[in-house]
Amino acid sequence: MQDKKARFDLSAKEGLSLLGETPLVAETPEELLDDETTPIARFFVRNNGLLPQPVDDAESWTFTIDGEVERRLDLTVAQLKCRFPQKTFRMVLECGGNGRSFFEPEAEGNPWTHGGVGCAEWTGVSLGDVLREAGLKETALFTGHFGADPDKHGSHERQAMSRGVPIAKALEEHTLLVWAMNGEPLPFIHGGPLRLVVPGWPGSLSQKWLTRIWIRDREHDGPGMTGLSYRLPIRPLPPAYRLPIRPLPPGSNGQGIETRILESMPVRSIVTAPADGRRYPEGTRSIEVRGAAWAGDDDVARVDVTVNGGATWTEAATTLPRNRYDWVRWHASLTLPGNGYYEIVARATDSQGRAQPFRAANWNPNGYGCNVMHRVAVTVGPEV
Ligand SMILES: Nc1nc2c(c(=O)[nH]1)N[C@H]1C(S)=C(S)[C@@H](COP(=O)(O)O)O[C@H]1N2
Ligand SMILES: [Mo]
Numbered sequence: 001m002q003d004k005k006a007r008f009d010l011s012a013k014e015g016l017s018l019l020g021e022t023p024l025v026a027e028t029p030e031e032l033l034d035d036e037t038t039p040i041a042r043f044f045v046r047n048n049g050l051l052p053q054p055v056d057d058a059e060s061w062t063f064t065i066d067g068e069v070e071r072r073l074d075l076t077v078a079q080l081k082c083r084f085p086q087k088t089f090r091m092v093l094e095c096g097g098n099g100r101s102f103f104e105p106e107a108e109g110n111p112w113t114h115g116g117v118g119c120a121e122w123t124g125v126s127l128g129d130v131l132r133e134a135g136l137k138e139t140a141l142f143t144g145h146f147g148a149d150p151d152k153h154g155s156h157e158r159q160a161m162s163r164g165v166p167i168a169k170a171l172e173e174h175t176l177l178v179w180a181m182n183g184e185p186l187p188f189i190h191g192g193p194l195r196l197v198v199p200g201w202p203g204s205l206s207q208k209w210l211t212r213i214w215i216r217d218r219e220h221d222g223p224g225m226t227g228l229s230y231r232l233p234i235r236p237l238p239p240a241y242r243l244p245i246r247p248l249p250p251g252s253n254g255q256g257i258e259t260r261i262l263e264s265m266p267v268r269s270i271v272t273a274p275a276d277g278r279r280y281p282e283g284t285r286s287i288e289v290r291g292a293a294w295a296g297d298d299d300v301a302r303v304d305v306t307v308n309g310g311a312t313w314t315e316a317a318t319t320l321p322r323n324r325y326d327w328v329r330w331h332a333s334l335t336l337p338g339n340g341y342y343e344i345v346a347r348a349t350d351s352q353g354r355a356q357p358f359r360a361a362n363w364n365p366n367g368y369g370c371n372v373m374h375r376v377a378v379t380v381g382p383e384v
Contacts, residue, residue, distance in 0.1 A: 012189070014041040019110045023047040023152050023160070024189075027115035030374060031275035033292060036319075036329055037090060038118035040182055045189055046095050046116065048224075049160025052148035052209050058185060058193035063177075067144075067215035070135030077179050077193050083133075084125035089174055089199075091325035092119045092294045094265050096202030096230055099370035102360045105251045107367025114270050114374050119292070119327045122197045124178035127213070128171040136167065136215065143170045144220035145196060145207035151223075162222025163205050163230070165198060167215075169263075174199050174325055177210070199325035200264050200297040202230055202368070228366050231259035254365035264296035266371040267356060269303050269330070269348035274378055282339055282381035290331035291374075293318070293348035301351045303330040307342045310358065316346070339381030345373050 010016065016026040026045045033042070055061060059078040066072040075083075095116035097109050110116075143164040151158040169175060176197045179186050186192035191208025198205040204224055214220075224230060233248040234257075248257060271291040280287060293300045299321075304313040316330035336342060349355040360372040 010045070012041065012187075013045070016042070016044065017115070019112070023049055024051075025110050027112055028118065029275075030114050030270045030291075030376075031272055033115065033118070033270060034272035034290070036119075037182060038120055040120070040184065040187055040190070043118040043120060043181075043190065044095070044116050046110075046203060047149065047160070048204075049149045049151040050154055051188075052150070054188050055193065058179070061193035063194060063210050064212045065130065065134045065215065066212070068137040068140040068217050069131070069215050070137065071133075073130065073134045075130070080125055080130070080177060080194075081179070084129045086123060086125060087173070087176060088121055088123040089176070089323045089325065090119060090121045091174060091197060091199040091323075092117060092327050093197060093199070093203050093206055094294070096204055096262055096265070096368045097366075098265075099268070099360070099372060100367035102370050102372045103250070103363050103367050104360065107363065108365055109367050114268070116203070117268075117294075119294070120181050121183065122176055122178045123180035123183070124176040124197070126173050127175045127177055127196065128173065130177065131170060131215070134215075139217040140167055140215045141218060142166055142216045142220050144214035144216050144222055145205065145210065146212040146214065147191070147207045148209040148211050159223050161204055161207075161224045162220070163207070163224040164216065164220030164222070165201065165205055169198065169201065174323075202262055202265060204230065225261075228254055228259065228364075230262045230368060231366075232262050232362065232364050232368060234258045234260050248364060250363035252365070262368050264298065266369050267293070267295040267298065267300065267348045267350040267354055268371045269293035269346040269356065270374045271344055271346050271376045274344070274376060276376045278378045280378065280380045284380045285336050287334050287336065287378070288331065289334055289344055289346075290329065291346055292327045292329055293346075294327040295348065295350040298350040298352060300328045301349045301353070303328075303346060303348045305332050305334060305347075306345050307334050307336065309343070310345065313347070336380055341377065341379050344376045344378060347373050
């Protein structure tokens with residue numbers, strides 16, 4: 001039954017690669033992320049459990065804020081729309097495991113390439129405005145997010161996923177309670193009628209089918225918050241030390257290691273044109289390449305492209321983001337010395353000077369935050 005529903009929902013999607021059916025997980029091939037605003041039909045899907053019951057009346061969907069607040073609030077979508085200032089921001093939503101398949105040896109989890117990401121226009125209200133109405137107590141330190149979806153065995157007793165953020169992140173203007181995506185009512189598969197969007201941080205914080213935000217006096221401990229979930233080994237060296245050292249030998253089980261929760265996602269770029277495998281006519285000496293880049297909480301400082309394994313780089317032209325957490329689009333003309341096989345590689349650098357690595361660095365058992373450079377192979381002239 002659940003399986004049928006899952007398949008039905010993916011039929012509204014165009015060209016996604018299925019990574020798992022139950023729970024439903026599908027990513028977007030990089031060349032389909034060529035739009036400034038990712039169309040809903042191309043937006044990736046990540047579920048950790050089964051789907052909840054769809055509802056007929058989105059306006060009466062209710063969610064609760066309770067815990068360390070002066071007043072518990074039970075608000076419908078209709079009330080959210082009229083009681084708080086509405087905001088629309090274009091923002092990147094990216095799975096914490098995006099890029100995981102490039103880790104060697106293989107890390108635990110869905111084998112995302114670079115397509116566990118999309119950038120949509122999200123409309124809603126700032127969670128902070130609603131939290132201020134509830135009145136945060138001094139003991140309010142963390143959020144805990146709850147959705148209506150049962151876990152992957154169909155149990156409503158256990159949350160499929162329940163993560164949370166420090167109060168400061170919850171109070172950022174761009175952390176939204178969202179009911180519309182690209183100007184349309186938020187689709188069911190993306191969490192409609194109501195979801196959170198917590199930009200810049202792992203997508204798992206952006207709770208779909210939102211029913212409750214529990215304000216807590218300590219770090220939240222729901223599924224997805226404990227053990228090795230969304231955690232990275234702590235680097236033994238100060239952050240200024242930028243060599244690609246590995247705090248954990250690849251393949252280790254991670255037992256007994258010190259970890260921290262993954263917050264901001266690392267800088268990443270993708271090549272969205274040409275598509276991997278494209279062939280150009282013999283004699284082509286100049287090609288146009290373009291793509292997107294984003295950097296979690298940070299800004300993209302520059303994007304560089306190479307066709308010779310990094311021997312020389314061409315700086316790409318980048319667009320200005322519309323608002324914080326929007327991605328930048330980039331393009332460049334590359335000169336080719338002759339016919340043959342080339343690999344186009346893009347490298348983004350954030351405003352703190354951190355660039356993407358050539359090889360997957362920072363291996364960790366659950367495979368988070370792999371931001372290795374994206375590589376696209378093309379050929380000029382006949383097959384050799
Ligand atoms: N209720 C609920 N919300 C959820 C999830 C989930 O399984 N259940 N998955 C999370 C994860 S891991 C990601 S990456 C994003 C994906 O959002 P999307 O399916 O709209 O692309 O939703 C997040 N919100
Ligand atoms: Mo995710």
